[in-house]
Amino acid sequence: MPAKTALVTGASSGIGEATALKLHALGYTVYGAARRIDRLRELADRGIRPLAMDVTDDASMQAGIDTILSETGRIDVLVNNAGYGSYGALEDVPLGEARYQFEVNVFGAVRLAQLVLPHMRARRSGTVVNVTSIGGKIYTPLGGWYHGTKFALEALSDCLRLEAKPFGIDVVVIEPGGIATEWGAIAADKLEKSSTDGGYAEQAIAVASSLRSEANARRNSPPSVIADTIGKAVTARRPKTRYATGFGARPLIALRGILPDRAFDTVISRAVGLPR
Template identity: 85%
Template sequence: MPAKTTKTALVTGASSGIGEATALKLRELGYTVYGAARRTERLQKLADVGVRPLAMDVTDDASVRAGVEKILSETGRIDALVNNAGYGSYGALEDVPLAEARHQFEVNVFGALRLTQLVLPHMRAQRAGTVVNITSMGGKLHTPLGGWYHGTKFALEALSDCLRLEVKPFGIDVVVIEPGGIATEWGGIAADRLEASSNSGPYAKQATAVAASLRSEANTKRNSPPTVIADAVAKAVTAHRPRTRYATGFGARPLIALRKVLPDRAFDTVISRAVGLPR
């Protein structure tokens, strides 16, 4: 009887939070896991348990190509791609410099899709594979001063839907994971960028309120651990017929459901009050 082939997974943004938890989970499941990040010194915890650290900047085409080639040269296959690298750049739409807005799209959207482009030929040859795109409940709803960030997540949701149709004939699944509030560095980073962009001028009062909400200890305590997202990824890559979407983590399901049923202006009011916007 032939030996069972070990499946290979690539997880981006693996240096902390959701990416780190996902890399650990897939390693527990027996995958050969490559954890990718720009700062490989932050991957030591993963390396200690057998995850292979991989230097990769998803905005650098040469870096992405080299990473995929390294994986294929060492294992000969890629069975799961988890596009997790991303960040939240908040600030009033008017205030955020276009260079920063473009960078947000480069990381959150184009980086994920470029990696997908490079991996798909090998998945097609295998007639199997799963592409997992980590979006957000923010890909289904909106918050004030988060326009550029939400734009990236809405875009990744739409691209995932189109891709799912395109690759279905080749035995490849495309799955979207929509995290709610997760206990990671994300909120603090988003708040810092918000204040850098809009802490003065006409949007200053809104920026103060939203930054306080992002850093709120009450919200932080309610946030779910990154392992809930790792568990959802594990379900997606091991299921014979995975769901197209997994909404999980604090607030994700109820807020997405609320957005579906409320008229736009009613939802605007709910979200504005939730983040403490001045009236």
């Protein structure tokens, strides 16, 4: 039997890198995609096939899918992991940046699903894994655009799961909690750029400090926790629809379901150190 083929986006670091290595260890032929192929050299040395892909460029995505199909003839697993956090007050973040956040975190994932689904339907099997976040279930101040993308991807995944089920295709949502990656520093940089000079400066300074907190970083789970979960999901005969894992994921989601909105507002505000 030929090896199954997996495509992992955002594979140059963090969760994507760990996932590519995990699926390779499970016997998949793995394509690791990133905008900068030079950042995939270490993965290539370990047997991952590097693929230049920009998830905001349709031609780039189509070319990547065409390459995989021409080389292996199949795509069994799509892991939509590419994404970033664009933090800043809703009033401050330029709409161009907000649109780009949606292009990367939502439309890129959906477009790749559109491109692989015909091939999965023809084989009547396949798995689409969308990496969302606990940020698709809870909210934090100054993270509105980011949370909007993750809430959207959660809903789109639910709809796709129902649509794809008759064709033997599974759709799985992965909801990471705190993970030790570059994500927090990037979100803090975006936040400081957009909101530290205006009316939201006090909040922005507090949230940026929380995003960069060494104490939080020490508590965060390694990316391998998410990679192991994805490996479990794609090899399961009947995977769960959702996997919440990583530091704080399950407790925070449970708390959101229990507390009234204003009580949860207070919990989150204190957690990120907002001034009272």
